[in-house]
Amino acid sequence: MKQINIILCGIGGEGLVLMSNIIGETCRLAGENVISGEMHGLAQRSGSVIVHMRMGDEVLSPLIPPGEADVIVSLEIMEALRYLYYLKPGGTVITNKRLVHPPGETHELVMGKVEKYVEYEGVLEAIKSTDAEVVEVNALSLAKKAGEVRAQNVVLLGALSAALSGSIPEKSFMDAVEETVPKKAVESNLKAFELGIDAYES
Amino acid sequence: MSFKDVIDEEERDAYMLCNEAIVRAALEADVQLVSFYPGAPQTEILDNFEKAASKYDFKIEVAANEKVALETVAGAAMLGKRSLTSMKSVGTNVASDALYTLAYTGLKGGCLCLIADDPHAHSSQSEQDGRWFGLTAYLPMLEPSTPKEAMEMVKKGFELSEEFGTLVLIRTTTRVNHQSGIVPLGPMNRTPFEKVSWKEMKRPYTSVGELARKGKREMLDRMEKIRKKMARSSLNRVEYFDGKELKDKGGDGEKLGVVTAGVSYCYTVEALARLELPAKILKLGVINPMAEEMIVDFCEGLDKVVIVEELSPYMEDVVRRSVKDIEIYGKRTGHFSEALEYDIPSVLEGLSAVAGVEPPFDHKEHCKEMKKLAEILPQRLPVFCAGCPHRATFWSLRRAVGDPDSVFFANDIGCYSMMCLPPVEWSDTLLCMGASMGVAAGVQYIAKEKTIAVVGDSTFFHAALPGIVNLVHNEDDVTIFVLDNAVTAMTGQQSHPGNEKKAGGREGKKLDIRSVLEGLGVEKIYDISSYEVKDNIPIIKEALEHEGVSAVISHGECALYHYRNYRRGGGKLVPYFIDLETCESVHACVLNFMCPAISVMPEEKGKARIHQDICVGCGVCSKLCPKGAIRSTATIYGGDNKPVYTVEDYEKYVEKKEAEG
DSSP states (O other): OOOEEEEEEEETTSSHHHHHHHHHHHHHHHTOOEEEEEOOGGGGTTOEEEEEEEESTTOOOSSOOTTOEEEEEESSHHHHHHTGGGEEEEEEEEEESOOOOOHHHHHHHHHTSSSSOOOHHHHHHHHHTTTOEEEEEOHHHHHHHHTOTTTHHHHHHHHHHHHTTTTSOHHHHHHHHHHHSOGGGHHHHHHHHHHHHHHHHO | OOHHHHHOOSOSEEEEEHHHHHHHHHHHTTOOEEEEOOOTTSHHHHHHHHHHTTTSOOEEEEOSSHHHHHHHHHHHHHTTOOEEEEEETTHHHHHHHHHHHHHHHOOSSOEEEEEEEOTTOSSSSOOOOTHHHHHHHTOOEEOOSSHHHHHHHHHHHHHHHHHHTSOEEEEEEHHHHTEEEEEEOOOOOOOOOOOOOGGGGOOOOOOSTHHHHHHHHHHHHHHHHHHHHHTTOTTSEEEEEOSSOEESSOOTTOOEEEEEEHHHHHHHHHHHHHHTOOEEEEEESEEESOOHHHHHHHHTTOSEEEEEOSSSOHHHHHHHHHOOSSEEESTTTTSSOSSSOOOHHHHHHHHHHHHTOOOSSOHHHHHHHHHHHGGGSOOOOOOOOTTOHHHHHHHHHHHHHOSGGGEEEEOOSSGGGGGGSTTTOOOSBOOSTTHHHHHHHHHHHHOSSEEEEEEEHHHIIIIIHHHHHHHHHTTOOEEEEEEEOSSBTTTTOBOOTTSSBOGGGOBOOOOOHHHHHHHHTOSEEEEEETTOHHHHHHHHHHHHHSSSEEEEEEEOOOHHHHHHHHHHTTOOOOOEEEOTTTOOSOOTTTTTTOOTTEEEEGGGTTEEEEOTTTOOOOOHHHHHOTTOOEEETHHHHTOTTOOOOOHHHHHHHHHHHHHHO
C-alpha cells in the first residue's frame, strides 16, 4: 500500500490513544504495515496531545515530517490548527465541531491580558485560509445519537475511514472497533462509527 | 493493541506498543521476578506486568526506588532466576550505585535492566544519555529501533546474560518505548514458579578491596569475551539503500556510508528515501561493546561516513577512533545536534548537507507559514486535573505565604512539578527526586526568607527520607509539605509504600507518613485535608512560623485515582454548577485556580460556568466563591448529602429549565 500519514490530535484524556489503537488494529486486520508514535506522561493532564499514525510498506519512523500528513483528525479545533503544519499541501482536516478554552486562556481573559476568547469561527477561518480541505463533524451530537456520549473519538474514526475508503476497507475498521472497545459498548460504538461515515460523506 | 495481546497464547501478529512487546517477550522468555519504580517513558512495562500477574506465576514489586528495584532483580538472578527491571534515564542515576558493582560481581541468572532515555526531555528533567552507563560500567548494552526488535533483544539479552554471567542493559528512547507496530507473538514457554536452594549454587557476590580488584580483572576478561562474541552479532547489520529501496546486501563501490542505531536508524532510511540518495548503512544493535572491527570493515572503500545518533557523540567518537583516512561527519562537524530528539527532517538536513544535494521539500519553510497561522491560539499546557488535591493545597499555601517572594520554595518531582511551568511559575528549584530536602538544608543557612520544601508521597519514600533525616539531625529551619495523594499520580497512579495496595492490586502493608516523620524526629506535624482550603490557611501559617523542622501532610487522593475507584464502586459523579443569578463575576474560581472544568461566558458579563462533563464535584471552587454562587448539583435534587445524581440527570434538568425559559 502507498504510504498514508495521519495526525490525531486533541486534549489529554479524550481517548486519542484508544483511537490510535483502533487504527493500528484495523491495519493489522487489513494486513497493512503500521507504525504509531504517541506521547504519554506529562502531556496527559489536559494538555495538548498528538499521535502520529503511519501506514504502508515503506514507513519505518514513528514521526510524520511536517507537511507530509494526508489527514489531520482533531477532537478539538484549536489542536487542528496547532498541528496544521504537519498537513501536506491540499491535505484533509477532519475536525470535531468543538472548541475547549484552556484554563490558562480563561485566566488571562479574567486578568485582562487578552481581550477576548479565541472563538471557533476564527480558528476555522485560519485553517480554511490554507488549501486544506476541511470536514467538520459534530461528534458530540452524533455520539449522543449513537447512545454513547464518550464515543466522539469513534465518530471521528468513522469520518476518517470514509476519507481512507480507497485504501483501507471499512470492514477492517469495524472489526477493529469491535475488538478494541468494551463488549457492552460495541453496538453503540459501531453506530457512532457509521454516523461518522455519514457525516463525512454528506 | 491491548493488554489481551500481551498474554494471548496464540502465535500470531499483534499491533503493540513497544513497552507491551517488551513485557510479552519477557513473559515468553519465562521471566520469574520483575521490579520497577514507575517513570516515563517506561511505565507501561510495569503496568502490563501488573495486569499479567493475575494470569502468570511470577513475582512482581513496585519498588520504593530504582536502586531497590535493581538490587531486587539482582537478588533473584544470584539464585539463577530470570529477572528484569526497567527505569527512566534519571532513575538509572539512583540505581547506578548498585549497577556499577553488579558488573564486578556478575550474576548467575539472566538479568536485564532496561534504561529508557528521554531525548527532548518530554517528561524528564534532563536529556541524559544512558549509553554511557554501559560503557563506563563495563556492561553489555543493546539498543532496539522498533517494538519488533525490542522483543528480539529482550530474549537475546536473557541468553547473553546467562551465557556470560552478567547483567545486560537494554537502552531505549521515548520514541521507541512509545512506538507501536506489528510484532509476531511467540510461544509462551512458562515454567511454574518454584524456590531453589541457595546452598547448591552458593558463591560470593562481594566486592571490596582485593575482592574488587579481582572482580575488576574478571569483569575486563568477561567484556573481552563478549566483545569477541558480539563482534559479528546479527544484531548489527549492514544494509544498502540503492536510492529507491532498502536491501540487505549490495552497495559495493558505494562511497557514502551511515552508521546509526535506535530510532535514528528509522529516520535515516526515510531521509535517504526522500533524497533518493544511495548509501550503505551500518545499523548497530549492540552499542556496548561497539563492534569496532565491523565499523572498520564497513568504512573500507567509503569516502564519507555519517554518524546519525541522538544526544551525545557516543558512536561518532568510536568511529573517529577506529577509522582513518575517511571523511567523518556528525555532531563534531556541526551537521547534527547534541540537543533534542531527531526526526526525518533533521536527519534529512544533515545528510543532504554532507552529500551536497538539495532537499526535495523545505519542511522548515512550510512550518513557518503554518505555525504563523497558529499564533492566534492560546497555549494548552498541562494543568492539575479537575478535582486535583494539589490545586487546593497550593491555593491555601499561596494565601498562607502571602507574597510568593517571601519564601524560598524548593519543589520536587511529581504532578506538583507543574507549579514551575507557566502561567503559575512558582518554584525556586526543581532538580531531581527528593532534592527539595537537601536544597532546603543549604538555602535555610543563607536565605533570610523562610524555606519550604514540597514533596509528594511517592517521592517522599523514593528519595526524600535521607534529606529529612539530615534536616532533623542538623536542627534546620524548614517547613516540609508532604502531598499525600495515595499513589504515584504522575505516571498513572501506581501504588507506593504509603498505599495499602502493592503491585498487581494485592494487599500490602501501608506505611503511615505521619508515623515515619515522627520516627525521624520531626517536632511539629500538621495533618490537613487538601480540600479544606480556607481552614488550612491558619494551620499552614502556624507551621511556617515554627522555628525548626515542621511538616504539613496534605491528605487528598489523586482525583483520577479516587474518582475512578468511586465510579467502579457504583458511585455517580455530582458536578457543581454556577448559579448565574448569584454570580457577580468576581472570578475567585478562576484566578490562580485554573480548573479545567471552569471557564467564563463573555456574553454574560464574564460570569463563570462549570463544564458538567469535566467537573468531578470536589467542591473546592464553591469554598472560594465569596458570593456563594457555586453549588453542588445535588442541591437541586435534595441536599448535598445525597450524591446520587449523574451528569446526565443534570443535563436533563438544564434542558428542562431551558425549555421552560
